[in-house]
Amino acid sequence: xxxxxxxxxxxxxxxxxxxxxxxxxxxxxxxxxxxxxxxxxxxxxxxxxxxxxxxxxxxxxxxxxxxxxxxxxxxxxxxxxxxxxxxxxxxxxxxxxxxxxxxxxxxxxxxxxxxxxxxxxxxxxxxxxxxxxxxxxxxxxxxxxxxxxxxxxxxxxxxxxxxxxxxxxxxxxxxxxxxxxxxxxxxxxxxxxxxxxxxxxxxxxxxxxxxxxxxxxxxxxxxxxxxxxxxxxxxxxxxxxxxxxxxxxxxxxxxxxxxxxxxxxxxxxxxxxxxxxxxxxxxxxxxxxxxxxxxxxxxxxxxxxxxxxxxxxxxxxxxxxxxxxxxxxxxxxxxxxxxxxxxxxxxxxxxxxxxxxxxxxxxxxxxxxxxxxxxxxxxxxxxxxxxxxxxxxxxxxxxxx
Numbered sequence: 001x002x003x004x005x006x007x008x009x010x011x012x013x014x015x016x017x018x019x020x021x022x023x024x025x026x027x028x029x030x031x032x033x034x035x036x037x038x039x040x041x042x043x044x045x046x047x048x049x050x051x052x053x054x055x056x057x058x059x060x061x062x063x064x065x066x067x068x069x070x071x072x073x074x075x076x077x078x079x080x081x082x083x084x085x086x087x088x089x090x091x092x093x094x095x096x097x098x099x100x101x102x103x104x105x106x107x108x109x110x111x112x113x114x115x116x117x118x119x120x121x122x123x124x125x126x127x128x129x130x131x132x133x134x135x136x137x138x139x140x141x142x143x144x145x146x147x148x149x150x151x152x153x154x155x156x157x158x159x160x161x162x163x164x165x166x167x168x169x170x171x172x173x174x175x176x177x178x179x180x181x182x183x184x185x186x187x188x189x190x191x192x193x194x195x196x197x198x199x200x201x202x203x204x205x206x207x208x209x210x211x212x213x214x215x216x217x218x219x220x221x222x223x224x225x226x227x228x229x230x231x232x233x234x235x236x237x238x239x240x241x242x243x244x245x246x247x248x249x250x251x252x253x254x255x256x257x258x259x260x261x262x263x264x265x266x267x268x269x270x271x272x273x274x275x276x277x278x279x280x281x282x283x284x285x286x287x288x289x290x291x292x293x294x295x296x297x298x299x300x301x302x303x304x305x306x307x308x309x310x311x312x313x314x315x316x317x318x319x320x321x322x323x324x325x326x327x328x329x330x331x332x333x334x335x336x337x338x339x340x341x342x343x344x345x346x347x348x349x350x351x352x353x354x355x356x357x358x359x360x361x362x363x364x365x366x367x368x369x370x371x372x373x374x375x376x377x378x379x380x381x382x383x384x385x386x387x388x389x390x391x392x393x394x395x396x397x398x399x400x401x
Contacts, residue, residue, distance in 0.1 A: 014045070015048070018045040019048065022048060176350040176375055176377065178375065181369075182371050183308075183372055186311075186312055189308060189311050193232050194229050194232050194233060195229075197229050197230075197233070197385055200232075201225050201227050201228020201250065202224055203389075204390055205220065205389070218257075219257035223250055223251075223255070223256070224253075224254065224392075226250070226257075227250025227253055227254075228250070231247070233245075235385070238381070239278045239282030239381050239384025240276075240282060240384065241278070242381065242385070242388060243384045244278065244388075246278075246391075247274025247275075247389075247391035248271035277388075279384075281384045281387040282377075286379060288379070289376040289380075290349070301352075302336050302346045304374050314340075315339060321334045321336065326360055326365075332357070333355070333358055335361075343369055345371050349374075349375070
């Protein structure tokens, strides 16, 4: 096993050097190899050195002693082999899960800790760290080539754990109930939210291109749009998990539409980063909306209500609020908007409530009374959509750097 470890480490260093040399030549020639994650660099170098690898790691020959072994000895040897293989598969899965930490954090952490506890202390730590990091990359390459299913399983498991562990706590603002009788989303509104998510994904992709000076392919633009739609569709899960869904969908869709193999590692890393960014955006959005003065909350609710009614094809009359009798000669109220026989009442905030006359109007008018109740959580979800589309670009920029 020690001999095999040295062989893998030596081959890993050679593969990394070969990949960097080929990458430099490609950049000079104006081509982009798109070697993002460390495992992709190592895998590409391994392909360049494939004949050498076959010479370095030949199959072990059966000697005369093993050929003449008794059935009991053969069974014990096979059991030991199976046990070792199971241990390697488990180790690969655990490493795959750990390596979902953004920016290869697990490899860097392991290399740094090993360099610190090795003899020599701080003296020469950087050299030991680089050597250990190369070895960690070589182990990832060995896992990818010899145990790809276990590695992918670990990566998926790490991503799922990240979805539940990283997102900030939702809190009371995110779980507050709406007022009784508040209008639910219509099909038109749901379609508009999905379209807005797709447009946001495409817009962030174009913005990223402008900042980086690159020009995205049609596949990348289409993938960003699909990811934005997926993130918007998952908003019921909260901004953190919705951003994770959108970010991973963007990464996978861009690989697929760009003609590249779908990278589970990139998709999982994007999901974890999206979870974090979306959770933070949700907390900030909810907190800022909840901190608005009462008058500002009222105006925000009326503006959002006007948008909802317009989407549903019920544009409001462009007149100031006017007194409206609930029934002839009876009490009155001031609706926030009118569209034919329909009267609109818009509320914003967790403590919003209907007045006595508004509740009476709700009872008398029935379906012609349209109540739109918005919560700070709605603002948090809206803030999480751009975060979902931003996460893959954060990961891409880090890999390029």
